[in-house]
Amino acid sequence: MSRLAGLFSELKNQGRKALVPYIVAGDPTQEITLPLMHELVAKGADILEIGVPFSDPMAEGPVIQLAHERALANHTSLSKTLEIVSAFRKDNQTTPVVLMGYTNPVERMGYSEFAKRATAAGVDGLLTVDLPPEEASELSAILAEAGIDNIFLLAPTSTDERIAQTAALASGYLYCVSLKGVTGAGHLDVEAVKAQMDKIRAHTDLPVTVGFGIKDGASASAVAPHCEGVVVGSALVESIAASSTDAAKLAACELIADIRKAIDSI
Amino acid sequence: MTKQAMENRFPDFRNFPDNKGHFGIHGGRFVSETLIHALDELTEAYQRLSADPAFQAEFDNDLAHYVGRPSPLYHAERWSREVGGAQIYLKREDLNHTGAHKVNNTIGQALLAKYMGKKRIIAETGAGQHGVASATVAARLGMECQVFMGEEDIRRQALNVYRMKLLGAEVISVTSGSRTLKDAMNEAMRDWVTNVDNTFYIIGTAAGPHPYPMLVRDFQSIIGREARRQFAEQAGGQPDALVACVGGGSNAIGLFHPFLEDEGVAMYGVEAGGHGVETGQHAAPLSAGIPGVLHGNRTYLMQDSDGQIMHTHSVSAGLDYPGVGPEHSWLKDIGRVNYVSINDDEALAAFRKLTLVEGIMPALESSHAVAYAEKLAQTMRPDQSIIVNLSGRGDKDIHTVASIDGIGIE
Numbered sequence: 119m120s121r122l123a124g125l126f127s128e129l130k131n132q133g134r135k136a137l138v139p140y141i142v143a144g145d146p147t148q149e150i151t152l153p154l155m156h157e158l159v160a161k162g163a164d165i166l167e168i169g170v171p172f173s174d175p176m177a178e179g180p181v182i183q184l185a186h187e188r189a190l191a192n193h194t195s196l197s198k199t200l201e202i203v204s205a206f207r208k209d210n211q212t213t214p215v216v217l218m219g220y221t222n223p224v225e226r227m228g229y230s231e232f233a234k235r236a237t238a239a240g241v242d243g244l245l246t247v248d249l250p251p252e253e254a255s256e257l258s259a260i261l262a263e264a265g266i267d268n269i270f271l272l273a274p275t276s277t278d279e280r281i282a283q284t285a286a287l288a289s290g291y292l293y294c295v296s297l298k299g300v301t302g303a304g305h306l307d308v309e310a311v312k313a314q315m316d317k318i319r320a321h322t323d324l325p326v327t328v329g330f331g332i333k334d335g336a337s338a339s340a341v342a343p344h345c346e347g348v349v350v351g352s353a354l355v356e357s358i359a360a361s362s363t364d365a366a367k368l369a370a371c372e373l374i375a376d377i378r379k380a381i382d383s384i
Numbered sequence: 385m386t387k388q389a390m391e392n393r394f395p396d397f398r399n400f401p402d403n404k405g406h407f408g409i410h411g412g413r414f415v416s417e418t419l420i421h422a423l424d425e426l427t428e429a430y431q432r433l434s435a436d437p438a439f440q441a442e443f444d445n446d447l448a449h450y451v452g453r454p455s456p457l458y459h460a461e462r463w464s465r466e467v468g469g470a471q472i473y474l475k476r477e478d479l480n481h482t483g484a485h486k487v488n489n490t491i492g493q494a495l496l497a498k499y500m501g502k503k504r505i506i507a508e509t510g511a512g513q514h515g516v517a518s519a520t521v522a523a524r525l526g527m528e529c530q531v532f533m534g535e536e537d538i539r540r541q542a543l544n545v546y547r548m549k550l551l552g553a554e555v556i557s558v559t560s561g562s563r564t565l566k567d568a569m570n571e572a573m574r575d576w577v578t579n580v581d582n583t584f585y586i587i588g589t590a591a592g593p594h595p596y597p598m599l600v601r602d603f604q605s606i607i608g609r610e611a612r613r614q615f616a617e618q619a620g621g622q623p624d625a626l627v628a629c630v631g632g633g634s635n636a637i638g639l640f641h642p643f644l645e646d647e648g649v650a651m652y653g654v655e656a657g658g659h660g661v662e663t664g665q666h667a668a669p670l671s672a673g674i675p676g677v678l679h680g681n682r683t684y685l686m687q688d689s690d691g692q693i694m695h696t697h698s699v700s701a702g703l704d705y706p707g708v709g710p711e712h713s714w715l716k717d718i719g720r721v722n723y724v725s726i727n728d729d730e731a732l733a734a735f736r737k738l739t740l741v742e743g744i745m746p747a748l749e750s751s752h753a754v755a756y757a758e759k760l761a762q763t764m765r766p767d768q769s770i771i772v773n774l775s776g777r778g779d780k781d782i783h784t785v786a787s788i789d790g791i792g793i794e
Contacts, residue, residue, distance in 0.1 A: 171692075172691075172692065173561065173692040173693040174561065174566060174567075174570050174678060174679075174693050175570075176415075176416070176570045176573050176574065176679070177416045177574075177577070178574075179574070180560075183560050183561075187560070187561070190692065193690075195690035195691075195692075196690060196691065197690070220677070221414055221677040222676045222677045222678060222685070222687065222691040222692075222693070223690060223691035223692070224691070225676055225677055225691065226676060226687060226689070226690065226691030227691065247416050248414045248415055248416060248677065248680070249414060249677075250413065250414070250415065250416075250417055250420055252404055252412075252413060253412050253413060253414055270417070271416060271417040271418075272417060273416070273417040273418035273420075273421075274418070275417075275418050275419075275420070275421035275422070275580065276417055276420070276421070277421065280417075280420065280421075284417075295416075295417065295418060298418055298577060298578055298579075298580055298581070299418075299577060299578040300574045300577060300578065303578065
């Protein structure tokens with residue numbers, strides 16, 4: 119069983135929800151990413167989503183765009199991101215790590231080469247924001263062969279037909295985008311998420327995490343009852359960015375502890 | 385080449401793109417899930433409306449009476465004589481309303497928006513020509529219009545920015561990334577994903593996710609259809625070569641597409657060589673790029689070994705883009721079109737030359753095609769002919785040329 123499948127089955131038995139923080143590799147320095155990953159786990163993260171820096175992060179709001187720009191300013195590449203995951207795996211063999219990014223860096227490295235190096239580094243899943251199922255069959259087959267879960271987005275605009283098509287190709291979990299918009303948008307509508315989750319449930323038993331617009335304990339615990347996990351990106355990236363020293367950046371992970379508390383007490 | 389040989393050598397161009405928007409390995413739909421539904425809707429609406437006589441009649445009527453089509457095909461006799469080779473004909477897209485070929489596409493897409501009941505238009509722009517053409521059709525149809533433009537381009541193209549404002553559009557400054565066209569396109573995509581229910585995104589070039597490359601090509605193909613008929617009437621037969629500049633490639637695909645099956649017609653797409661392709665400071669992905677994924681399609685891109693999109697350079701803002709429309713990438717792969725480059729200095733010299741010799745001031749973008757046509761004509765006989773797509777007029781570039789000459793114009 120993959121690390122992701124194992125985790126979700128364990129959480130289900132415990133009646134808990136997955137807490138999934140997102141940070142961008144190399145933001146703002148390559149040195150801080152590894153200690154941040156360990157700190158996030160210590161504060162209660164179940165899965166780490168690590169953003170792979172890209173020059174044109176089309177699906178991101180301003181906060182995460184800036185994170186990509188900071189990471190690129192210090193030349194954090196996909197290769198470097200894999201090195202960081204590899205270093206993380208030396209001390210942590212249990213927490214699943216999912217890379218979230220855009221197609222081009224993966225395509226430039228080569229799908230097979232990526233799968234080989236990601237497996238060696240201990241990556242559990244890949245989510246390419248701009249690779250919908252109709253373009254993903256080649257990469258999905260290679261990832262499946264390598265035992266890396268292929269994670270796809272579902273959106274408020276996804277039709278029943280697409281939900282079925284996506285679920286058929288997906289493994290690990292599905293990432294449900296809570297709203298029409300970019301990351302960090304401020305118009306989360308819990309009722310709409312609930313309706314969307316009902317639609318998704320009709321087509322798949324895969325675990326579903328919800329992201330975009332979840333920024334604190336209140337928004338996380340409003341969404342959590344309807345899904346298997348919550349993703350926290352922009353709010354975390356912003357509070358890390360607002361902290362000037364490395365010690366303060368690690369302290370900013372307290373946000374994850376707060377959200378952990380909130381979703382554990384629903 | 386015989387017709388049979390042509391058929392054996394190339395696939396049937398009419399079958400491309402396939403139903404997923406692919407041109408060979410290029411094209412497709414590489415966007416986040418939220419936009420898929422909107423692209424499906426657009427594809428469906430376009431298929432329905434392009435077969436609808438009422439829609440076609442309205443489009444044709446607008447092209448005739450609002451844009452001023454057909455645009456002339458002009459035999460540049462004096463320039464041809466001076467060059468001393470092939471006869472050069474100019475397809476005068478510079479004479480269209482708003483001064484460039486861009487309006488053919490914005491008329492078509494705005495009509496789609498109207499028929500689809502969308503009330504709000506967004507567009508990206510580099511030099512401002514597509515922004516102006518979008519603001520123009522929005523004004524005419526009474527639609528709200530917002531144009532995304534890189535902060536750097538807003539500074540370089542103040543005249544067009546003000547022009548858009550006069551037309552009632554809001555120009556939104558994009559401060560992310562390199563603050564130029566590619567970032568404006570990212571920001572327009574972000575707006576579209578947020579306001580997808582009421583908004584129509586008018587993409588300005590033959591790139592982006594399917595169906596955009598196809599529908600922009602179809603709307604721009606009026607250029608080639610007219611040129612083909614006009615050349616037959618004026619000179620008889622077919623031209624020996626076509627030349628057009630390629631940034632995203634909408635004017636080039638518009639000229640080329642109706643001629644693709646004409647085996648005797650050679651085609652040259654001219655990219656921006658900037659300071660020279662060998663310097664790395666250029667905007668010539670077909671000459672020096674490798675295939676990758678950006679802005680919703682797979683195509684040749686200027687990218688580094690980590691897959692990051694590189695900064696581009698061209699004296700012409702309209703060619704300053706790291707990608708290219710996917711059909712051009714495919715036409716390169718199958719060898720139907722030759723892609724070449726012209727650097728900044730050559731384009732500037734051609735701008736001056738055509739202005740002096742023919743009294744026609746080409747846009748700096750089009751000046752790249754003019755410069756290559758001059759080189760090509762010299763290798764040809766006087767009984768041979770070239771059609772150059774003069775895609776836009778150069779008024780917008782007078783400031784740029786003046787400042788290169790060290791002259792400040794208020």
